[in-house]
Amino acid sequence: xxxxxxxxxxxxxxxxxxxxxxxxxxxxxxxxxxxxxxxxxxxxxxxxxxxxxxxxxxxxxxxxxxxxxxxxxxxxxxxxxxxxxxxxxxxxxxxxxxxxxxxxxxxxxxxxxxxxxxxxxxxxxxxxxxxxxxxxxxxxxxxxxxxxxxxxxxxxxxxxxxxxxxxxxxxxxxxxxxxxxxxxxxxxxxxxxxxxxxxxxxxxxxxxxxxxxxxxxxxxxxxxxxxxxxxxxxxxxxxxxxxxxxxxxxxxxxxxxxx
Amino acid sequence: xxxxxxxxxxxxxxxxxxxxxxxxxxxxxxxxxxxxxxxxxxxxxxxxxxxxxxxxxxxxxxxxxxxxxxxxxxxxxxxxxxxxxxxxxxxxxxxxxxxxxxxxxxxxxxxxxxxxxxxxxxxxxxxxxxxxxxxxxxxxxxxxxxxxxxxxxxxxxxxxxxxxxxxxxxxxxxxxxxxxxxxxxxxxxxxxxxxxxxxxxxxxxxxxxxxxxxxxxxxxxxxxxxxxxxxxxxxxxxxxxxxxxxxxxxxxxxxxxxxxxxxxxxxxxxxxxxxxxxxxxxxxxxxxxxxxxxxxxxxxxxxxxxxxxxxxxxxxxxxxxxxxxxxxxxxxxxxxxxxxxxxxxxxxxxxxxxxxxxxxxxxxxxxxxxxxx
Numbered sequence: 238x239x240x241x242x243x244x245x246x247x248x249x250x251x252x253x254x255x256x257x258x259x260x261x262x263x264x265x266x267x268x269x270x271x272x273x274x275x276x277x278x279x280x281x282x283x284x285x286x287x288x289x290x291x292x293x294x295x296x297x298x299x300x301x302x303x304x305x306x307x308x309x310x311x312x313x314x315x316x317x318x319x320x321x322x323x324x325x326x327x328x329x330x331x332x333x334x335x336x337x338x339x340x341x342x343x344x345x346x347x348x349x350x351x352x353x354x355x356x357x358x359x360x361x362x363x364x365x366x367x368x369x370x371x372x373x374x375x376x377x378x379x380x381x382x383x384x385x386x387x388x389x390x391x392x393x394x395x396x397x398x399x400x401x402x403x404x405x406x407x408x409x410x411x412x413x414x415x416x417x418x419x420x421x422x423x424x425x426x427x428x429x430x431x432x433x434x435x436x437x438x439x440x441x442x443x444x445x446x447x448x449x450x451x452x453x454x455x456x457x458x459x460x461x462x463x464x465x466x467x468x469x470x471x472x473x474x475x476x477x478x479x480x481x482x483x484x485x486x487x488x489x490x491x492x493x494x495x496x
Numbered sequence: 497x498x499x500x501x502x503x504x505x506x507x508x509x510x511x512x513x514x515x516x517x518x519x520x521x522x523x524x525x526x527x528x529x530x531x532x533x534x535x536x537x538x539x540x541x542x543x544x545x546x547x548x549x550x551x552x553x554x555x556x557x558x559x560x561x562x563x564x565x566x567x568x569x570x571x572x573x574x575x576x577x578x579x580x581x582x583x584x585x586x587x588x589x590x591x592x593x594x595x596x597x598x599x600x601x602x603x604x605x606x607x608x609x610x611x612x613x614x615x616x617x618x619x620x621x622x623x624x625x626x627x628x629x630x631x632x633x634x635x636x637x638x639x640x641x642x643x644x645x646x647x648x649x650x651x652x653x654x655x656x657x658x659x660x661x662x663x664x665x666x667x668x669x670x671x672x673x674x675x676x677x678x679x680x681x682x683x684x685x686x687x688x689x690x691x692x693x694x695x696x697x698x699x700x701x702x703x704x705x706x707x708x709x710x711x712x713x714x715x716x717x718x719x720x721x722x723x724x725x726x727x728x729x730x731x732x733x734x735x736x737x738x739x740x741x742x743x744x745x746x747x748x749x750x751x752x753x754x755x756x757x758x759x760x761x762x763x764x765x766x767x768x769x770x771x772x773x774x775x776x777x778x779x780x781x782x783x784x785x786x787x788x789x790x791x792x793x794x795x796x797x798x799x800x801x802x803x804x805x806x807x808x809x810x811x812x813x814x815x816x817x818x819x820x821x822x823x824x825x826x827x828x829x830x831x832x833x834x835x836x837x838x839x840x841x842x843x844x845x846x847x848x849x850x851x852x853x854x855x856x857x858x859x860x861x862x863x864x865x866x867x868x869x
Contacts, residue, residue, distance in 0.1 A: 292731060316737035328732035330725045341725045344737040347718045351746055354717030355710045362518035365718070369517050404736065 243268050243444050244320070244412050249288055249298035251281075251468075258284040260468040262298075266412060269438040271445040273459035273476065275452075277488055281468035282448045283325060286414050289446065290322040291315040303411065317345040319411035323401045323418060325448075331390025335381060335400050338389045339372035342404035346371075368407075375407040376400075378440075379433070395426040402433070412444045413437065419451045431457045452480060464488065517716075525712035529705050532798070536701040546693045553693070555805045556700035557762050560707045562785040562797035564754030567711055569783065570792035571720060572747035573727030574627070575635040577779055578642025582752040584649060584774030585618055586611035586759025591665040591769045592658070604671030604678075608760050615756025619749040627744040642779055649771035664770035671699065671764045679765070696765045703761055704798075707754050711794050714750070723747055724792075788829060790839025799837045803829075 244266040251259040259281045266272045274282050287293040289300065291312035299308045307315055316322075321342075330338050340347070347368045349361040376385055379399045384392060389400055398418060405413055418434065419427045435458045437445055449455050455462060456476045464471040464479055466488045472479060479485055515523075536556075543549045561583060568576045589611040593602045602610075626637040653661030670677040678699060679692040690698065714720045722743045725733040734740050763769050785804050789796030807825060811818045829837070 290735060292735070311739075312731075312734045313737050313739045316735055322735050324732065324735075328729040330728045330732070332728060333721070333724055337721055338725075341721050341733070341738070342736045344718065344722060349718050351714070351719060351750060354714045354719045357518045357522060357713075361717075362516055365518045366516045408737070 241267055243303055244289070244446070245301040246289065247299050247301075249285065249300070250296050251284055251288055251293060252296055258468050259288060259295075259465075262465065262468070262470055264289075264463060264470075266444045266446055269442065269444055270461070271434065271438060271447055271459045273455045273462040274446065274448045274465065275450070275455060275462055275479075276465040276471070280465050280488075282465060283416060284468075285465065286322065286416050286446070286448050290320065290414055292322075316408075319409070320414070321405035321408060321410040321412070322414035323398075323405060323416055325416040325420060327394075327397045327401055329389040329397055329400055329404075331388065333389060334386050335376065335389050335392065336369065336372055336385040338400055339376060339404050339407045340368050343368045343372065343408050346408060372403075372407050375403045379403050379406075394421055395423075395429075398422065398426075398430070399433075406437075406441055409441070410443055412446065414446045414448075416448050417450060418447070419449060419454050427451065427454060430454070434458045456480070521713060521716040524716070525709050528712060528795070529709045532708055533701060533705055536697070540690075540694055540697060543694075546691055549691070549693045549697050551805065551809055553697045553700045553765065555802050556697070556704045557758055557765075558782065558785060558801035558805055559798045560700075560704045560758040560761075561755055561782045562789065562801045563704070563707050563711050563794055564751040564758070565782050566786045566789075566792065566794065566797045567714065567723070567754075568747050568751035569786055570797075571715060571723040571727065572744060573723075574744060574747060575631070576638045576748070576751065577635050577776070577783070578622075578638040578640070578645070579751065579755060579782055580774050580776075580778040581642040581645035582615040582619065582755035583759040583762070583778075584645055584769075584771075585615050586756030587763040587769045587773070588649060588659060588665070588759070589614050589756070590760040590763040591668050594669040594764070595665055596667050597660055597665050601669055604669070604760070604764055605673075608757055611760035612753040612756040615759070616749045616753040619752030620745065623745045623748040627741060627748060639776070639779075642774075642776055646771060646774055646776070649774065659771070662771060664768055665763075666768045668763055668767045668769070670767070700761060700765075703757060707757075708794060708798075710750075710754075715794070719743070719746060784826070788826065788836055790836025793836065793838040796836050796838030803837070 242265040244264075246262065246264040249259055249262045249264070250257070262285060264285070274285060276282050284293065288295045291307075291310060291314070295308065299306060301307065302315070302318055302320055307318065307320070310318070330341060333341070346364065348364040349357070353361045373382075373385060376382055379402065381396065381399055381403060384396060389397065392400065402415070402418070415434065419430050422430060431454050434445060434447065434454075437443060447455065447459060459476055461473060462476050462479045463473040464482075464485050471484055471488060472482055474482075539552050540549065543552065561579070565576065565579050568574050568579070590604070590607050592598060593600050593607055593610070594604065595601075622638070622641045626634055626641070629637055649659050650662055652659040653663075659665070670679050672678065679695045682689055682691045683695070715724075722733060722738045725736065726738065726740060726743055730740050733743075781804060785800030786797055787800070788803060789798065789800030807822055808818065811821055814821055
């Protein structure tokens with residue numbers, strides 16, 4: 238693997254009891270690229286994402302972020318290193334304001350714990366100010382400028398998806414893992430989401446791993462796509478090639494059976 | 497700080513946020529503490545008797561406890577059923593180190609931070625195993641811890657007498673400032689005077705004011721945001737870079753030290769401590785104050801303490817019907833205002849299914865009618 242690969246996973250495996258959810262997946266994400274992961278339901282896409290984000294611990298394999306081994310780091314540590322994610326079923330802090338949601342996402346950029354929180358001080362105050370400013374700027378950029386003081390739980394589904402992305406973006410991550418960001422969106426929202434995701438690498442200087450079912454979205458955003466089936470890699474390549482690959486069509490639609 | 501290309505620099509729109517978040521939080525906290533102190537001042541001026549001042553002091557002690565537990569249960573979402581043990585540990589720290597029992601007489605102002613520290617250390621000790629459990633299991637572990645502390649207080653009179661067992665500790669020192677002892681004799685300056693009872697009320701006011709300031713500041717600070725986020729989704733919070741164990745531990749330790757300090761104060765005020773004051777039912781009482789006042793609300797904790805201390809006193813004339821009426825009023829409040837006296841209703845995202853959250857959801861349900869049934 239060359240150094241231009243930001244995130245590298247080798248031989249990742251995860252078993253749940255007897256079920257092998259992910260079985261020897263190699264995976265590499267170049268700098269400032271969008272890489273898609275597709276596969277039929279139950280193929281292990283979300284499990285793979287959970288292994289990458291640290292929500293699950295891999296049974297086998299190694300994960301490198303920018304050349305450093307992060308296999309044994311937990312989710313919080315990986316997040317602080319710039320590996321961020323969103324969730325398939327949105328997980329916002331519904332009782333907190335949109336702005337607060339995004340500032341929680343900037344935990345590594347803010348300062349102070351018990352004493353710092355009570356006493357404040359210039360370092361804490363400065364970091365808070367910067368975090369709130371940056372959060373406002375990101376929310377503005379994602380078209381949520383008028384929603385900053387709303388409770389996150391009161392927003393529409395599409396807006397909540399964007400808040401979740403803003404929460405990850407505000408911390409200036411190196412790499413963003415998106416778990417089905419278009420799920421539950423209507424077609425107009427889907428187009429807007431595709432446009433947003435497509436421009437992320439350029440605007441924010443990051444790479445994106447996109448787990449998605451929506452073929453249109455994948456075609457419009459990803460430079461390469463990896464297909465997994467039964468937890469194993471099936472094939473990889475440019476979206477157009479992959480979607481015309483007979484093995485992929487078989488995996489999604491099932492093989493033709495002679496009557 | 498970062499290069500976020502498409503947005504205009506924030507400096508061009510100062511109207512959005514007039515002052516820095518830290519300064520704003522500091523002002524809010526100071527203002528609310530000011531209100532509290534003003535109210536306490538009015539109480540002392542208007543109090544008709546020493547008895548009523550004593551009741552008011554009791555309200556303040558419970559308010560401090562409820563504010564501490566509110567951080568643990570209300571902000572961080574950790575159901576702690578052994579909270580009163582930290583209060584007991586604080587009280588006994590003072591009782592053992594400032595009385596004739598062991599003939600040690602350390603100063604109150606030294607022992608106040610010591611009591612908080614001892615409670616905090618115990619919080620770490622319990623927290624290490626307990627906080628790795630979730631929801632209902634955490635409740636059971638803390639419940640067991642509370643019982644252990646109670647049993648230790650009762651039984652540590654043999655083979656070496658440490659706590660003096662069920663007899664408790666009597667003759668505890670008064671707090672002293674310089675050579676002057678708080679609560680020994682009245683201080684009078686012309687028409688204005690402070691009876692010994694009032695002096696303890698002032699001491700309790702200062703303590704609650706400090707606790708309230710800390711709780712309000714923390715709520716809006718980085719740690720408080722992490723707590724409130726964690727209560728809604730641990731997975732999302734850790735994906736934001738927050739160490740869940742560390743955040744939980746901090747809530748636990750903060751609550752414990754607040755209770756420890758309240759214990760020191762109460763031991764000095766009463767002049768005696770008994771293990772019976774730290775029974776499981778006391779933990780429930782403080783939890784009831786938090787829920788009644790409104791989970792997550794600092795003023796709610798005060799309101800809950802006020803209600804649960806005052807009501808039994810006001811109902812004395814009903815004699816044997818007292819507890820019946822007391823219970824009925826509690827049920828009615830929860831039925832009519834399920835979010836608590838000062839609680840705000842949070843929107844419809846379901847919080848994780850911890851016991852605390854489930855209690856909250858159940859309590860909230862009646863007003864949720866109309867949406868769907």
